[in-house]
Amino acid sequence: MESQGREDVVGCSGAGGRVHSDGHIDIEIPETAHQISNDSWFQAGFVLTTGINSAYVLGYPGAVMVPLGWIGGVIGLILATVVSLHANALVAKLHDFGGKRRIRYRDLAGSIYGGKAYSITWGMQYVNLVMINVGYIILAGNSLKAVYLLFRDDHVMKLPHFIAIAGLACGLFAISVPHLSALRNWLAFSTLFSMIYIVGGIALAIKDGFKAPPRDYSIPGTKTSRIFTTIGASANLVFSFNTGMLPEIQATVRPPVVENMMKGLYFQFTVGVVPMYAIIFAGYWAYGSTTSSYLLNNVHGPIWLKTTTNISAFLQSVIALHIFASPMYEFLDTKYGIKGSALAVRNLSFRILVRGGYVAMTSLVSALLPFLGDFMSLTGALSTFPLTFILANHMYLVANRNKMSLLQKNWHWLNVVLFSCMAVAAAVAALRLIAVDSRTYHVFADI
Structure with a gap:
């Protein structure tokens, strides 16, 4: 048996999977059409960091700090940082539960609870990823519209037009990149784009903040509306660390998978959160309660810099969307046996039809209801709370109940009950926000 950290194929599983040596035990690998066990912990850490420093950070000053x-x-x-690290660590430690790598979130839930949990978890994860992708397309459309308005004020082109353009770009990228591991070189570009709009946004916000009169930092709205917006903001807090596809990311990591994934998580929740914190606090400091749901709509400065930051936000959204769509791509590619060369006629045609259709559908939803902050709140309530916090704590409790002390069991039950209550409250608040905005704006609104 080879030393720890090197994959050693020693046999075959019944479903065509493989068995590799991971430290001192043999771990079975499930069948999949995508590449697994190829990436370093550093690449996994960058995938996670790309998610939290995506163009969504431009909405957090308004969606989190204002309420x-x-x-x-x-x-x-x-x-939110502390509890998200804790919850994701629990999921990461369950990756090789039962002597088999759980390369999909639904596989992990099914192995612990049974077949019904497999289907329910897949449903929740699907909703989570679709709504995240809807948000990315809205963000990308907003970025393109912001560039347009820098050069023209005729308003001939509306937000739905830019969402359609963004959807086309996301579709072409999805067709061109066959699987999550193939993002390796694109992650460098994603990091570059993130730094451009984060550093540019911070610089412009600080410049505006020093020139502006004293800002109003009071929480806007009536007493009743503030209750709902505060609850919704709590969902936005956990949404910012949303990794409801952690097993899928962990599947790409080389053995030892648990140790390497923990390194990736520590990277995400230390170095990775610094840019996000910086732009959230700088944006709110500069504009106070008038901070918009897309920070770059607030900033003033040279047109070339504002153009560069918005284009960077657009390009990074295209890459980040692919990360959160990859579990669905992997499911479909595996089901229909899409293997081998990415340029093979059958494989390329399948990606054009299926991935192109998926992105077209999410683009249509984005154009119909372009309420970014509301989508963040509803996604946090319906899927982020259950997947990242409730399910993570309960799965770990069930899987390790014979090894835990009473105090440890009570701690995990406390998390389950607390986050369940928060999920229900956040869902009610998010649905109210969507209802209010739907009365204010019509479908295909130009907001």
């Missing part, structure tokens, strides 16, 4: 204020926003972000 919560300085005290609630700062404390909330710190707490």
Whole structure:
């Protein structure tokens, strides 16, 4: 048996999977059409960091800080960071549960609970990923519209037009990149684009902040509306660390998978959160309660810099969407046996038809209801809370119940109950926000 960290194929599983040596035990690998066990922990860490520093960060100053204020926003972000690291670590440690790598979130839930949980988890994850992708297309469309308005003020082209253009770009990228591991070189570009709009946004916000009169940092709205927006903002807090596809990312990591994934998580929740914190606090400091749901709509400065930051946000959204769509791509590619060369006629045709159709559908939803902040709240309530917090704690509790002390069991049950209550409250608040916005704006709104 080879030393730890090197894959050693020693046999075959019944479903055509492989068995590799991971430290001191043999771990079975499930059948999949995509590449697994190829990437370093550093690449996995960059995939995770790409998610939290995606163009969504441009919406957090308005979606998180405005409803919560300085005290609630700062404390909330710190707490969200800690509890998200804890919950993701629990999922990462269950990756080789039962002597088999669980390369999909639904596989992990099914192995612990049974077949019904497999289907329910897949349904929740599908909703989670679709809504995240809808948000990315809205963001990409907003970025293109912002560029358009820098050069023209005729308003001939509306937000739905830019969402359609963004959807086309996302579709072409999805067709060109066959699987998650193939993003390796694109992650460098994603990081570059993130740094451009984060550093550019911070610089422009700080410049505006020093020139502006004293800002109003009070929480806007009536007493009743503030209750709902505060609850919705709590869902946005956890949405910012949304990794409801952690097993799928962990599947790409070389053995030892648990140790390497933990390194990736520590990278995400230390180095990775610094840019996100910086732009959230700088944006809110500069504009206070008037901070918009897309920070680059607030900033003033040279046209070339604003153009560059918006184009970078657009390009990064295209790459990030592919990350969160990859579990669905893997499911379909595996089901229909899409293997071998990415340029093979059958494989290329399949990606054009299936991935192109999926992106077209999400683009249509994005154009119909382009309420970014509301989608973040609803996604957090319906899927981020259950997948990332409730399910993670309960799966770990069930899988290790014979090894835990009473205190440890009570801690995990406390998390399950607490986040279940928060999920219900956040869902009600998010649905109310969508209902209010739907009365204000018509479908295909230009907001």
